[in-house]
Amino acid sequence: MANNQKILVVDDESDIVELISYNLTKEGYQVYTASNGKEAIKVAKEVFPDLIILDVMMPEMDGIEACRLMRSMPEFKQVFMVFLTARSEEYSEIAGFHVGADDYIAKPIKPRALMSRINAILRRNTTEVIDDQVSDKLEIADLIIDRDSFLVYRGDEKFVLAKKEFELLYLLASKPNKVFTREQILKAIWEDSVVVTNRTIDVHIRKLREKIGESYVTTVKGVGYKFELE
Incomplete structure (x- = not known):
């Protein structure tokens, strides 16, 4: 089946690249490949993929730095960015989410599970997460949250957020003072992503606070998070 969506597969192990490329091509995706982070950036600038699958450990430039x-x-x-790695250490997963990864897939690759995950990731859309009646430009407190440009403004300041950070902020701000449980957030932002844990939310909340300030998103201990509006 034809598909106009482009996927860039980046790994220094040729057999892994071949396996993933074969299965993606069979699903109808347009597939491009690279063997390290530097090459990935070069190819990405040429083809502008919809999704990039990055191995973490690679020569010349690793996946974390490339992301x-x-x-x-x-x-x-x-662009959706997914890390592919055989490493199970907690710090590498956290490092991936810190630099803006959308998901994390562990080796060894199981083709059917991989394709199910990739298909689910590419179906994700912020507009499916947020109530259809919410404006594309949300003005709340002293923030303007622009869903079209994925930018946040406060007066003359402009904040550039990673995709998941933006989706998380928009979700919370769309219903101010409503407490979203961790389960609700995971389902809304990371639906079908089996490797995502509560720690993932914590990492994104921390990065969000570092960028826009501590006062907007409040932790409700033992429950979840809310956008605080007096």
């Missing part, structure tokens, strides 16, 4: 650099470029703000 961090691409997230700093406006053209890749809304």
